[in-house]
Amino acid sequence: MSSAILSTRALSKSFGGLRAVQEVDFELPEGEIRALIGPNGAGKTTFVSMLIGRLEPSAGSVVFKGADVTGLPAHARVALGMAYTFQITSIFARLSVEENVALAARRRLGRDRAAVAAEVDRALGEVGLGPRKGQVAGDLSYGHQRLLEIAMGLAQRPRLLILDEPTQGLAESEIADFQRLIRALSEETTILLIEHNMSVVRALADRVTVLNFGEVLAEGTPAEIHANLAVQAAYLGTG
Amino acid sequence: MSGARRALILHAGVVAALFALNFLLPAYHHGNLARIMVLASYAIGFNLLLGYTGLLSLGHAMFFAAGMYGMGLSMRYLGFTPGPAFLAGLAAGAAVSLAVGVLALRTAGVAFMIVTLMFAQAAYLVILLAGRFTRGDEGFVIRQAERVFLGVDLSDPGNRYLAALLLFAACMFLMLRLIGLPSGRVLVAIRENEERARLLGYDTFAHKLYAVVVSGTISAAAGAAYGLLFGYVGATFASVQYSILPLLWVLLGGAGTLIGPLIGTALMFYLIDLSSGLTSAYMLIAGVVLVLITLFAPQGLGGELRRRLWPWLP
Amino acid sequence: MELGPHIFLAVIEGAVTAAVLALMASGLSLVFGVMRVVNVAHGEFYMLGAVAAWFVASGVGGAGATAFVAALVVAPVAVGLLAAAADVTVLKRIGYDPERTIVATIGLLYILQQLTLMTFGPDARPVAPPFNARIALPWVEWAEAGPALYWPWGLSVTAYKLFVIGAAVAVLAALWAMMARTRLGLTMRATQLDREMAQAFGIPVERVYATVFGLGAGLAALAGVLIVPIQQAHYLMGGEALLLSFIVVIIGGLGSLAGTLAAAVLIGLSDGIVSVFFSPTLAKIMATLLVALVLVFRPQGLFGARGR
Numbered sequence: 001m002s003s004a005i006l007s008t009r010a011l012s013k014s015f016g017g018l019r020a021v022q023e024v025d026f027e028l029p030e031g032e033i034r035a036l037i038g039p040n041g042a043g044k045t046t047f048v049s050m051l052i053g054r055l056e057p058s059a060g061s062v063v064f065k066g067a068d069v070t071g072l073p074a075h076a077r078v079a080l081g082m083a084y085t086f087q088i089t090s091i092f093a094r095l096s097v098e099e100n101v102a103l104a105a106r107r108r109l110g111r112d113r114a115a116v117a118a119e120v121d122r123a124l125g126e127v128g129l130g131p132r133k134g135q136v137a138g139d140l141s142y143g144h145q146r147l148l149e150i151a152m153g154l155a156q157r158p159r160l161l162i163l164d165e166p167t168q169g170l171a172e173s174e175i176a177d178f179q180r181l182i183r184a185l186s187e188e189t190t191i192l193l194i195e196h197n198m199s200v201v202r203a204l205a206d207r208v209t210v211l212n213f214g215e216v217l218a219e220g221t222p223a224e225i226h227a228n229l230a231v232q233a234a235y236l237g238t239g
Numbered sequence: 240m241s242g243a244r245r246a247l248i249l250h251a252g253v254v255a256a257l258f259a260l261n262f263l264l265p266a267y268h269h270g271n272l273a274r275i276m277v278l279a280s281y282a283i284g285f286n287l288l289l290g291y292t293g294l295l296s297l298g299h300a301m302f303f304a305a306g307m308y309g310m311g312l313s314m315r316y317l318g319f320t321p322g323p324a325f326l327a328g329l330a331a332g333a334a335v336s337l338a339v340g341v342l343a344l345r346t347a348g349v350a351f352m353i354v355t356l357m358f359a360q361a362a363y364l365v366i367l368l369a370g371r372f373t374r375g376d377e378g379f380v381i382r383q384a385e386r387v388f389l390g391v392d393l394s395d396p397g398n399r400y401l402a403a404l405l406l407f408a409a410c411m412f413l414m415l416r417l418i419g420l421p422s423g424r425v426l427v428a429i430r431e432n433e434e435r436a437r438l439l440g441y442d443t444f445a446h447k448l449y450a451v452v453v454s455g456t457i458s459a460a461a462g463a464a465y466g467l468l469f470g471y472v473g474a475t476f477a478s479v480q481y482s483i484l485p486l487l488w489v490l491l492g493g494a495g496t497l498i499g500p501l502i503g504t505a506l507m508f509y510l511i512d513l514s515s516g517l518t519s520a521y522m523l524i525a526g527v528v529l530v531l532i533t534l535f536a537p538q539g540l541g542g543e544l545r546r547r548l549w550p551w552l553p
Numbered sequence: 554m555e556l557g558p559h560i561f562l563a564v565i566e567g568a569v570t571a572a573v574l575a576l577m578a579s580g581l582s583l584v585f586g587v588m589r590v591v592n593v594a595h596g597e598f599y600m601l602g603a604v605a606a607w608f609v610a611s612g613v614g615g616a617g618a619t620a621f622v623a624a625l626v627v628a629p630v631a632v633g634l635l636a637a638a639a640d641v642t643v644l645k646r647i648g649y650d651p652e653r654t655i656v657a658t659i660g661l662l663y664i665l666q667q668l669t670l671m672t673f674g675p676d677a678r679p680v681a682p683p684f685n686a687r688i689a690l691p692w693v694e695w696a697e698a699g700p701a702l703y704w705p706w707g708l709s710v711t712a713y714k715l716f717v718i719g720a721a722v723a724v725l726a727a728l729w730a731m732m733a734r735t736r737l738g739l740t741m742r743a744t745q746l747d748r749e750m751a752q753a754f755g756i757p758v759e760r761v762y763a764t765v766f767g768l769g770a771g772l773a774a775l776a777g778v779l780i781v782p783i784q785q786a787h788y789l790m791g792g793e794a795l796l797l798s799f800i801v802v803i804i805g806g807l808g809s810l811a812g813t814l815a816a817a818v819l820i821g822l823s824d825g826i827v828s829v830f831f832s833p834t835l836a837k838i839m840a841t842l843l844v845a846l847v848l849v850f851r852p853q854g855l856f857g858a859r860g861r
Contacts, residue, residue, distance in 0.1 A: 052438065075437050075438070075441055078439060084438050086438075090432060090438075092432050092435065095427070095428075095431060099424070103424060103425070103428050106424065106425075107440045295652055295656075342845070343849065345849050346849055350852060352652075352655060353803065353845075354845045357799075357844045357845035357848075358845050361838050364837050364841065368835060479792075483659060486656065518671060519675075520668070520670040520671045521667075523664060523671070526659075526660040526661065526667060527660065527664060529656060530657055530660035533653050534643060534657070
């Protein structure tokens with residue numbers, strides 16, 4: 001029974017009158033691959049933004065590695081071991097692929113050029129972008145840019161990697177590569193992914209949390225959630 | 240040959256060429272180039288913030304003036320000699336840029352431009368208000384007898400030129416070093432995509448503040464040097480014109496390149512010099528150049544050089 | 554004059570300043586509201602209005618109402634067209650990118666200012682007001698029988714200054730009516746709210762922008778024409794006017810016309826009153842710092858809504 005690396009207590013967010021996330025209690029055991037699903041507008045990205053620190057909660061707390069991080073700014077949480085990839089790919093388009101990953105690695109490794117270079121090669125190798133090291137990141141195809149972002153996440157050697165809709169826009173073969181990558185990664189890192197693609201969820205996730213209207217609707221293994229499908233058919237869109 | 244080595248050779252070559260020109264130039268251009276080198280140092284400071292960090296300040300004259308007045312007032316009222324006075328100018332610049340940075344960096348983009356413009360305006364007006372000490376617009380002269388540093392008379396054209404060259408070279412190589420460090424790379428990352436940099440774990444506020452303070456202190460060094468080398472301290476150097484000029488020099492020469500500030504400053508200096516011979520409305524040329532650059536060459540001359548010929552140009 | 558009448562006079566003078574300032578600032582605010590760009594050359598359009606008024610007045614021949622009315626019509630239109638041309642040739646080409654627009658308009662500022670220097674010259678030149686009757690104003694004093702009006706010597710205002718206030722109010726009312734009631738105003742507001750949507754609905758966004766930019770400049774020029782019989786026309790007069798407009802627009806909340814008006818009244822009146830007690834330089838220092846601190850701590854201004 002592994003302890004929770006990330007948990008929230010009564011986490012809430014309201015925008016004016018709109019209650020986007022309501023009193024969510026969430027526990028993520030270390031080493032697990034958890035999928036966060038739910039229809040559009042369910043509050044998934046809002047919830048995750050509060051986890052990583054991009055958004056301030058209206059109420060509630062976030063605990064990471066046993067410490068209350070609710071008041072910590074995003075960069076401090078990342079320094080503690082969280083990593084995040086954006087829903088809409090966010091890289092340094094005018095810099096080289098190599099420099100993109102190097103920036104991710106340098107926060108940990110500092111001035112040690114050899115260590116940074118080694119880490120860059122390792123991360124790019126894992127996602128298969130090694131040959132494109134010298135290219136300008138903005139020139140990459142969309143799928144490759146998403147992989148680059150994952151490489152940037154890898155180079156940080158995080159304890160928790162949060163992926164916001166990582167397979168969106170990827171081709172079938174790229175999705176298969178992605179699944180292999182995540183399964184290998186989960187040996188060292190806890191993974192939380194927001195996903196719409198149910199086959200990816202079924203293939204990867206140990207457990208699934210379903211959000212709807214800002215609340216946790218259900219939690220369980222992919223099979224359990226799938227069995228609940230009849231009830232949730234109205235809510236879940238893609239398959 | 241690696242890009243870093245080529246960059247070092249190019250910039251060392253530029254310094255060597257400038258050194259050689261000390262002995263080759265006729266008096267008029269010799270004096271101009273001394274001025275250009277000090278002003279280019281100011282532009283280098285400005286470029287750190289605009290070209291490398293992506294922050295456009297419209298108030299850098301307050302840093303230049305902080306250096307100039309820190310130096311000038313300490314000489315005039317506290318009896319400092321040139322060395323300590325220069326350091327006083329640096330300290331003033333660092334203090335002002337720290338204070339302004341802490342406040343202004345709470346804003347971004349257009350708001351940041353306006354906030355820096357407003358602070359600089361306030362600083363200029365304070366200099367006028369305190370006219371009893373600062374002599375306001377009229378300014379005050381620093382006598383030749385006082386401008387002797389370690390036995391070297393700084394008002395002598397040859398010494399003055401070499402001192403200006405020393406300042407310029409120091410600023411340029413300092414910049415070369417800073418942008419190669421991890422912290423310098425973070426500044427570029429902030430320029431390119433600040434949110435992403437933040438979510439890679441970098442405290443972007445702290446880095447931007449660092450950039451503002453270093454940029455402000457380099458600008459102050461240039462201001463202190465200008466006052467010391469040319470013997471005059473005046474409120475004009477705190478006016479909005481001296482905030483617009485480095486913007487013009489850096490954009491023309493190429494923001495985000497090391498060599499850009501020198502190219503832009505030298506070119507604009509001579510363009511203004513030539514047009515002031517024709518009309519008293521010489522700032523017209525500044526306006527035209529600004530519009531043309533924004534329209535047709537936002538990368539500036541150095542940027543175009545880097546894009547087309549020398550991708551390794553730092 | 555005692556303090557009471559003194560302040561009353563300052564209020565009247567302040568009202569004139571506020572009127573002219575409101576016109577100018579609403580031009581700046583309109584441009585920012587619809588186009589999301591800051592026009593640093595706005596002060597120069599004000600200056601051009603004043604200078605153009607001088608040219609028209611001396612061209613039409615002699616002082617008097619006709620010359621002035623001619624200026625009042627010709628100058629804003631001419632300056633507006635010039636601004637629209639600048640928008641089409643420069644601003645459109647750089648895609649209205651906020652930072653590049655600021656740099657480009659700084660360039661435009663220098664071009665306009667220096668060309669004026671070359672043609673108009675460095676001197677300040679006056680324009681006679683169309684009418685100049687002096688109107689004495691009453692003040693209250695406490696006599697034995699209760700409060701009574703008396704007319705302190707020195708407490709007066711010219712008919713022209715009252716006209717300026719009235720004209721500004723009329724123009725601003727017309728502006729509000731246009732924005733709220735006419736199709737053109739609707740088009741502008743639609744473009745402001747959602748540029749892409751407006752384009753999808755067939756609104757010629759670029760022409761709207763040119764119109765708005767020209768209109769903003771025209772308002773500034775009108776302010777310049779109105780002020781020139783009170784102040785003289787000078788090629789550097791745009792700088793201070795720009796600063797005050799910035800102060801008004803930022804404190805009132807960028808893009809909010811109502812806020813701009815409220816702030817103009819506030820700034821115009823306090824400028825007059827503050828100058829009674831403090832040196833003008835100190836007053837200016839306080840004003841510029843106020844703008845900076847408002848932007849730092851309360852960026853929506855005093856009246857704007859958060860997170861626009």
